[in-house]
Amino acid sequence: MIGKFFHTPKSKPFYIPYRYYSPEKEAMQEREQRIRRELGIVEEKEFDANYKANLKGSFRQAMNNRSRSASDAQRRSNTRLIIMVLILALVFYLLFFYF
Numbered sequence: 001m002i003g004k005f006f007h008t009p010k011s012k013p014f015y016i017p018y019r020y021y022s023p024e025k026e027a028m029q030e031r032e033q034r035i036r037r038e039l040g041i042v043e044e045k046e047f048d049a050n051y052k053a054n055l056k057g058s059f060r061q062a063m064n065n066r067s068r069s070a071s072d073a074q075r076r077s078n079t080r081l082i083i084m085v086l087i088l089a090l091v092f093y094l095l096f097f098y099f
């Protein structure tokens with residue numbers, strides 16, 4: 001028991017092995033791409049319907065849309081809070097001065 005009191009655990013080593021890396025395959029792909037560029041071969045890419053071409057400012061625009069709904073929710077919450085405070089003040093006023 002006393003031995004465990006002064007024991008400090010050692011940190012565990014952080015180790016992640018490389019899983020799918022093949023230098024030969026990477027070199028071969030780089031050569032193929034270089035040769036295709038030199039020959040002018042263009043690969044046909046699949047068209048993704050969900051892709052947005054203009055991403056500049058889209059995050060800011062999405063945050064503005066979110067902030068409008070958040071500000072509306074905050075405004076409703078504040079009005080609810082004010083109404084509750086007024087009701088409680090009325091109840092306390094009636095309790096202290098009429099009963």
